[in-house]
Amino acid sequence: MFEKMFHLKEHGTTVKTEVIAGLTTFLTMAYILAVNPNILGTVMDRSGVFVATALASAIATFIMAFLANYPIALSAGLGLNAYFAYTVCLGELGGEANAFQVALTAVLVEGVIFVLLSALKAREQIINGIPVNLKNGISAGIGLFIAFIGMQNAGVIVANDATIVGLGSFGEAQVCLALIGFLIILILAHYKVPGSVLIGILATWVLGICAEKLGWYHVDAEAGVYSLIPNFSQGLQLGGIRNTAFQFDFGWVAKHMIQFVAITFSFLYVDLFDTVGTVVAVADKADLLDKDGKLPRVGKVLMSDAVGTIAGACLGTSTITSFVESSAGVAAGGRTGLTAATTGLMFLVSLILSPIFLAIPGFATAPALLYVGMLMLSSAKKISFDGDIADVAGAYMAIVMMPLAYSIATGIMFAILTWVIIKVAEGKFRDVSPVMWVVFVLFALRIVTLVTNFM
Structure with missing residues (x-):
């Protein structure tokens, strides 16, 4: 059955190898089940986000397995969830009660647009219209952004009246343990330990529980500091999905169309090149590219991502995208969709562990954000600082402003x-692709709305 479905012999692999590879991929990316509820939980029901993340990841990964037959797993993208x-x-919508519903609506629309772009085979053409320096600058900027969020979640960086931001107190268990966790990940990554981030x-988290038992970590529910010990008395805590599934607000969209388009486009833009870059990187590592460096069945790969995003929006999570951690499974021998199917199955199994994942605090997931941020920041080395000043300045503004x-x-x-x-200004009108002109106009209109709001 597996041979007929996934063509294992053709790819020089076996069921055992594929299953082990799928488990390896899951271990390397399972951290998202703890990180995503902590990030989206600031504006949504945490338990609902956990269930939505697990289900959407499973659905998208299964589609990748059975439609595209590639060893690539998907889940809620870091940076996009931030x-x-x-x-x-919390920013543009100012923490309004319906804010997450507007954001989910934007994710849904983005997914629909991606389905259309993938069906029309226009997605890669759009990618090619975006300057390479900007792609790398944006990736590096997102890396700094999510690292900053991680340090805030752990209290490593705190508000300071004199300097805006400052260093947190090392008398707090959260600060010390988050930095220790980051060092643990770095050491494990150096020795190529599978699942080092998880x-x-x-x-x-375990060190935090020890700190709580010793009295160093102080539980104060009123201040938002909760016990780190899992609560199994309430069962699997899967009912929260009712608070996140199909929570859209098209009424707000109709009244704020320009602002909504800008929000949707930002989701679209980041996911656009992030997915293609990740897929090509994983496929290259698996030796799945053809002699021209192109990926066969790429349309089905991108369609899996697009449908996964729609499923995620309907269930209640941010954009679903391909995970570069899939390369860990490829390194373990994964070559077909059976690897992805195994990973997808593990996302479903993880639902029974909801009390554990929901007990993991923000300071315990902060090391993952710091580590992934570091990896994304490495894109800065690909930026050409000796070329056209427009390319340099564009990348620089992305890195600084995010x-x-x-x-x-x-x-x-x-x-x-x-x-x-x-x-x-340089007179290089022909260097600006139609895609960039459209984007420029959209953001120029956004600037106009920001100006009029403050007048």
Whole structure:
């Protein structure tokens, strides 16, 4: 059955190898089941987000397995979930009661657009219209942004009246344990231990439980500091999905169309090149690219991502995207969709562990954000700082504005506006693709709305 479905012999693999590879992939990306509820839980029901993340990840990964037959797993993308919670819900929408519903609506629309773009085979053409420097600058900026969020969640970086931000207190268990967890992940990653990020999170959490028992970590529910010990008395805590599933607000969209388009486009833009870059990187590692460096059945791969995003929006989580951690499964021998199917099955199994994942605090997931942020920041080394000043300035604005303005969308907006304006000033109109002109106009309109709001 597996041979007929996944063509194992053709890819030089076996059922055992594929299953082990799928388990390896799951271990390397299971941290998202703890991180995503902590990030989106700032504006949504945490238990609902956990269930939505597990189910949407399973659905999207199964589609990748059976439609595209590739060893690539999907889940809620880091950076995109931070944009969802901190930029859109708490920033642009000011923490309104319906903020997460507006954001979920944007994710749904983004998914529908991606389905259309994938069906029309236009997605890669759009990717090619975006300058390479901007892609790398945005990736690096997102890395700094999610690292900043991680340090905030752990109290490593705190508000300071004199300098805006400052170093947290090392008298707090959260601060010390988060930094220790980061070091654990780095050491495990050095020795190529499978699941190093998940192990780092769990180790930090266990150390936190010890700190709670010793009285160093103080539980104060009124201050939002909860016990780290899992509560199994309430069962699997799966009912929260009722508070997140199909929570859309099209009425708000109709009244704020320009703002909504800007929000949706930011989701679209980041997911656009993030998915293609990840898929190509994993496929290259698995030796799945053809002689021209292209990926066979790429349309089905992108369609899996698009449908997964729609499923995620309907269930109640931010954009679903391909995970570069899939390369760990590939390194373990995974070559077909059976690897992805195994990973998808593990996401379903994880539902019975909901009390454990929901007990993991923000400071325990902070090391994962710091580590992933570090990996994303490495894109900065690909930026050509000796080339056209427009390319340099565009990438620079993305890197600087995302963490400092606390917004991925703002970073993308300033990067693109700067790049187009400088290109025009240089007289290089032909360098600006139709895609970039459309994006420029959208963000220019966004600037106009921001100006009029303050007049």
